[in-house]
Amino acid sequence: MESLDPRVSRLNIDENASLSPKAPLDQFGTFEVFVQLKEGKQYKHEGAVHAPNRDMAFIFAKEQFSRRLMCSGLFVVDTRNVFVTEYTEDTVNVYEKVADNADAQGEAQEFEFFHLMKRGKQHEHIGSIEAQSAEQALVMAKSEFINSDKPIYNVWVVKTNDILFSSEEDKVIWNTLPEKKFRDAIAYKAADKVKAFKIRQHK
Amino acid sequence: MYGGGNTFESAKFEGLENEDPQKLAEFEARIERGEKIEPSDWMPKLYRKQLIRMIEQHAHSEIIGALPEGTWITRAPGFKRKLALMAKVQDEVGHAQLLYSAAETLGKPREAMIDDLITGKSKYSNIFNYPAFTWADSCFISWLVDAGAIVNQLANARGSYGPYCRALDRICAEESFHLKYGHHCVIHMATGSEKQREMMQAAINRWWGPMMHFFGPPDKVSVHTEVLMKWKVKMASNDDCRNQFLDMYVPKIWELGLTIPDPNLKKNEDTGRWEYTEPDWEEFKRVINGDGPCNKERLAVRRTAEERGAWVRKALLAPKTEYVAPLA
Amino acid sequence: MNQTALKELLYKIADDQLILGHRNSEWTGMGPLLEEDIAFSSMAQDKVGQSHAIYQILHEIGEGEPDQVAFMRNAEQFHNCQMVELPNGEYDFSLMRHFLYDTAEAIRFDMLTKSSYEPLALLAKKIQGELRYHTMHAKTWIKQLGTATEESKSRLQTSFNELFPYALGMFEQSPYENDIIADGIFPGEEALKEKWMARVEEIIGQTDLKMPEVSEAKLGGRKGEHTEYLQPLLDEMSEVFKIDPTADW
Numbered sequence: 205m206e207s208l209d210p211r212v213s214r215l216n217i218d219e220n221a222s223l224s225p226k227a228p229l230d231q232f233g234t235f236e237v238f239v240q241l242k243e244g245k246q247y248k249h250e251g252a253v254h255a256p257n258r259d260m261a262f263i264f265a266k267e268q269f270s271r272r273l274m275c276s277g278l279f280v281v282d283t284r285n286v287f288v289t290e291y292t293e294d295t296v297n298v299y300e301k302v303a304d305n306a307d308a309q310g311e312a313q314e315f316e317f318f319h320l321m322k323r324g325k326q327h328e329h330i331g332s333i334e335a336q337s338a339e340q341a342l343v344m345a346k347s348e349f350i351n352s353d354k355p356i357y358n359v360w361v362v363k364t365n366d367i368l369f370s371s372e373e374d375k376v377i378w379n380t381l382p383e384k385k386f387r388d389a390i391a392y393k394a395a396d397k398v399k400a401f402k403i404r405q406h407k
Numbered sequence: 408m409y410g411g412g413n414t415f416e417s418a419k420f421e422g423l424e425n426e427d428p429q430k431l432a433e434f435e436a437r438i439e440r441g442e443k444i445e446p447s448d449w450m451p452k453l454y455r456k457q458l459i460r461m462i463e464q465h466a467h468s469e470i471i472g473a474l475p476e477g478t479w480i481t482r483a484p485g486f487k488r489k490l491a492l493m494a495k496v497q498d499e500v501g502h503a504q505l506l507y508s509a510a511e512t513l514g515k516p517r518e519a520m521i522d523d524l525i526t527g528k529s530k531y532s533n534i535f536n537y538p539a540f541t542w543a544d545s546c547f548i549s550w551l552v553d554a555g556a557i558v559n560q561l562a563n564a565r566g567s568y569g570p571y572c573r574a575l576d577r578i579c580a581e582e583s584f585h586l587k588y589g590h591h592c593v594i595h596m597a598t599g600s601e602k603q604r605e606m607m608q609a610a611i612n613r614w615w616g617p618m619m620h621f622f623g624p625p626d627k628v629s630v631h632t633e634v635l636m637k638w639k640v641k642m643a644s645n646d647d648c649r650n651q652f653l654d655m656y657v658p659k660i661w662e663l664g665l666t667i668p669d670p671n672l673k674k675n676e677d678t679g680r681w682e683y684t685e686p687d688w689e690e691f692k693r694v695i696n697g698d699g700p701c702n703k704e705r706l707a708v709r710r711t712a713e714e715r716g717a718w719v720r721k722a723l724l725a726p727k728t729e730y731v732a733p734l735a
Numbered sequence: 736m737n738q739t740a741l742k743e744l745l746y747k748i749a750d751d752q753l754i755l756g757h758r759n760s761e762w763t764g765m766g767p768l769l770e771e772d773i774a775f776s777s778m779a780q781d782k783v784g785q786s787h788a789i790y791q792i793l794h795e796i797g798e799g800e801p802d803q804v805a806f807m808r809n810a811e812q813f814h815n816c817q818m819v820e821l822p823n824g825e826y827d828f829s830l831m832r833h834f835l836y837d838t839a840e841a842i843r844f845d846m847l848t849k850s851s852y853e854p855l856a857l858l859a860k861k862i863q864g865e866l867r868y869h870t871m872h873a874k875t876w877i878k879q880l881g882t883a884t885e886e887s888k889s890r891l892q893t894s895f896n897e898l899f900p901y902a903l904g905m906f907e908q909s910p911y912e913n914d915i916i917a918d919g920i921f922p923g924e925e926a927l928k929e930k931w932m933a934r935v936e937e938i939i940g941q942t943d944l945k946m947p948e949v950s951e952a953k954l955g956g957r958k959g960e961h962t963e964y965l966q967p968l969l970d971e972m973s974e975v976f977k978i979d980p981t982a983d984w
Contacts, residue, residue: 205704208538209478210971211761212708214822219707231518232724232768234511234733251574252508252733253770254517256723260879263872264770267777268501272581283731291445293437324443324569327735358445360734374871379864383784386490392587394594398662401598405664473764480760484976484984485802486787490780493760497776504769542975542984592984600982708765716767719826722880722887 235261236286238318238329239269240277247279247329249318249360258282258368266377272387276378277370285366287338289359293323297355299346306343308336314364315341319349320357327360338363423634426451438639443569446512446735457640459513460529462571466506467524467531471705472552473499475535479545491588495549498585502578509570511732525710533691534617536699543596543603543610550589551614551656555621557582558652559643567639570735590659597663611660612668619686620694622649653681736918740911741852742793743814744921747909747957748843749789750815753805754965755836756782757972758823767826774872778833781865785858792854806976810966816956818901820965827890828898830880834873835902838938839931841866846927851919874938881942888943895939896947903952906931 205212205219232254238247250269255261261280270278292298312334318327335341338361349356370378385391423431430449437444444450473496480496483489507517523529534552539545557579564575596607623645626632635641643651654674660667671684694702759779766772790801798804819836823829844866847859880887906928909915916923939946955961976984 205707207478207704207708208540209474211477211481211765212474212704214761215708215711215765217704217707217711219703221707221710231516231730232720233730234508236734249735251505251577252511253504254768255770256725256879259875260723263875264774266868267774268504268770271501271773271777272498283733286734288447288734291447293442294440323445324572326573374867376864377868377871380781380862380868383861383865384494384780386487386784387494387584389584389587392584392591394591397594397598401594401663470764470769477764479975480763481757481971482974484806484973484978486783486805488984490783490787493763493776493780493783496763497773497780500764500766500769500772500776504773507769595983599984600979602979603982603984712765712767715765715825718886718890719767719771719880722883 232256234283235265235280236283237261237265237269238279238281239273239275241274243276245276247277249327252283253280255280262368262370270378271384274381279367279369281362281367285362287361289342289361291320291323291358292355293357295355296357297350297352298358299342299350299352299356302342302346303339304343304346306337306339308340310336312336316362316364316367317341317345318360318362320359321354323357327358332364423451423453435637438567438637443572444567445569446732451638453634454638454640455513457635458568458571459510459515461640462506462510462513463515463520463523464530464532466503466510466520467529468535469499469503469506470524471531471535471709473503474705474708475537475539475701476545476548478539479542482542483545484542488592491584492545492549495585495588498581502574502581505574505577506571508733509568509574512570512735514732516730516732521713525706525713527697527706530695532621533695533699534614534621535705536694536702537614537617538701540613541606541610543606544614546589546592546596546607547610547614548589549585550593551618551660552621553582553585553589554656555618555648555652557586558648558655559622562643562648565639566642573735594663597665608665611665615668616686616690619649619683620688620691622646622652624688624691650681653683657681736852736920737911737914738796740909740914740918741920742796742798743909743911744915745789745793745855747814747816749786749793750813751819751836751840751905752782752786752789754813754815754968755819755832756780756784756786757968758819758821759829759833761823762826762829775829775833778837778865778869778872781862781869785862785865788858788862792858795854802976803980806973807980808969810961810969811959813959813961813965813969814957815961815965816901816905816907817953817962818898818904818956820956820962820968821898821901822964824894825890827880827887828894830873830876831891831894831898833869834877834938835898835935836905837866837869837873838934839902839905839927841870842930842934843921843927846922850921855920877938877944878941881939881944892944895944899947900950901953903928903950904954904956907952907954907957909957 205217207213234252235255236252237250239250240247253261253264253268255264258280265278265280289298290301314332314334315338316332317330319330320327333341333344335344341361431451434450477496480492483492507520510520511517539548560575560579564572564579566572593607596603625646626644632641669684671682674681756779759775763776766775787801790804794800818832844859844862847855850856881891906924908924912923915921936946
């Protein structure tokens with residue numbers, strides 16, 4: 205195929221090749237991505253990436269979610285490992301719907317909590333609790349959050365071990381934005397050129 | 408980058424009589440209060456269907472939109488342009504990724520959407536079926552097509568579906584540099600050498616028709632549209648978006664001494680609306696249905712990218728991957 | 736400090752970065768999956784940005800403007816190694832080249848953080864974050880695809896074998912090697928090659944891939960001898976720029 209795009213022409217694509225759908229299951233699972241915009245700030249949910257595993261999810265999430273905004277840390281977790289409560293609305297705090305006790309077996313481990321404080325916004329990291337299950341962790345959190353000033357509409361609970369955190373050792377990777385002025389609107393001022401042009405036109 | 412118009416065309420209006428009236432009332436009240444709908448909330452079938460359709464088309468428009476500008480990635484003149492164009496086209500791919508994720512939360516897997524794209528089943532913004540002949544065409548796209556898209560996207564960002572609004576907020580923030588970069592390019596062309604100026608004018612002449620098409624045909628008022636507006640799926644009429652675009656950008660084009668190939672184009676100061684020659688809607692229909700200058704190429708390139716990447720995905724796919732939709 | 740020697744060093748690093756960044760940008764919009772498309776483009780931008788920074792240093796010591804230097808020279812005036820100018824091939828080839836090149840690049844700049852030539856040492860420190868991500872990305876991919884399916888392993892191995900002599904060409908010695916080392920600007924290509932080899936062997940050792948047989952390095956790039964692929968790449972890159980090289984685009 206002769207294209208205006210030399211990159212395309214080099215591929216020798218057959219424009220008329222038959223259209224065949226992709227193989228079924230040609231799809232990676234998703235990982236939820238949480239980003240910390242600044243040292244000391246809470247991690248916030250930013251979106252998801254498709255990836256075959258945590259390591260790849262991290263590599264992908266780094267560029268998809270931190271290339272344009274300041275960022276000082278990132279973590280990813282398999283979507284399937286997020287325990288989600290129901291959603292409430294208006295003035296209803298979701299912890300009102302949490303039971304007063306939960307069955308629990310086995311060893312206690314750490315769970316991370318994420319709250320949704322406003323519909324339409326992102327879930328934010330709140331802290332962690334040691335418990336034997338996500339359900340039990342919720343029960344334990346209930347007393348602390350049931351009387352919060354603002355209603356909490358939804359909670360995500362994730363086993364800390366299921367999360368891949370950015371490492372201290374690789375911290376340097378977050379330190380690259382100042383070099384990328386070409387991605388900033390501010391780098392494209394041209395009012396002077398327009399002004400000079402108008403003056404030339406009037407002569 | 409995405410325009411309106413082709414989104415709601417052929418969808419049949421499904422009656423709401425099968426929906427639970429109480430749930431429907433709660434749903435509508437929530438939207439009325441200005442609260443967002445989240446993925447696991449109850450929603451009418453029509454709402455889900457139309458949103459998937461709209462977000463999916465938007466995502467396709469981003470990924471296909473990377474191609475006409477991508478034409479000039481390897482030829483951008485000078486470091487500043489080279490870096491900016493690489494970053495801009497990358498953003499379009501990134502936006503597709505965000506939008507596919509948002510659509511996925513409604514239950515349609517990304518691969519199913521990409522399948523529908525490469526088999527020609529679903530649509531994308533018509534404007535990307537036109538060729539970018541010269542560098543000036545890429546300047547036009549970066550500035551004005553992005554500007555048109557932002558008019559649409561800002562409107563849609565006030566919509567009711569949480570994941571779509573969040574994706575749009577991020578997209579609009581990222582695209583602010585696109586617009587400035589594009590304008591910067593056009594200013595340099597228009598105020599540069601005679602040759603540059605000619606190139607720029609020729610590009611405007613080529614792209615004006617598709618640009619007017621970009622916002623879609625004049626809206627017909629129907630019950631269907633009213634419902635979608637009440638549910639905050641459709642946020643602004645095609646004509647309003649077009650008018651807003653003309654209002655914001657025509658003066659900026661004229662100020663550079665460039666002309667627009669429509670002798671009837673002028674603002675009616677009494678009504679505040681722009682008057683213009685109706686673009687050729689027959690052509691719009693023809694191109695959207697596959698018969699544009701670049702439809703075949705765009706899909707062929709996308710298909711080839713999928714095919715060439717298949718072994719990579721196959722190699723890393725765990726044997727038993729159970730797919731679940733992303734959360735928010 | 737030997738200026739000729741310094742400039743030779745700067746040109747070859749900058750030319751490598753520019754040409755490979757340009758090649759890698761050909762994947763933008765056509766990558767094997769959306770997320771990787773984005774990651775690979777970022778790294779291409781980093782490379783082009785880094786080349787610009789080095790041309791800027793060259794400009795400050797008397798060479799032409801970065802745009803003129805990058806867009807107006809012919810192939811024989813370029814000092815990049817031949818590996819970076821080869822066509823992209825399939826993703827295995829591009830990925831393997833990325834791994835081989837970026838591993839060397841990261842070590843090179845790490846060495847340069849201690850350079851006696853301050854502007855270079857400063858730049859090397861500034862881009863550490865970018866380079867760390869590049870090697871993290873390369874290593875992760877090579878480990879994953881290098882242990883996955885028969886197809887992925889054999890594709891990577893074939894590309895590895897094909898690229899290896901070109902990769903050795905990265906370390907082609909400069910006629911000023913001794914001056915560069917004596918002046919403390921850079922510890923030299925031989926030292927770099929040794930560290931690179933150890934690092935590559937270490938990562939390949941964690942996969943099912945094998946180090947290729949030792950072969951003769953493809954040399955010449957540093958002296959301006961190139962494959963048939965470089966000139967067309969440059970023609971394409973400068974197509975618009977050359978419509979009017981004095982114009983402000």
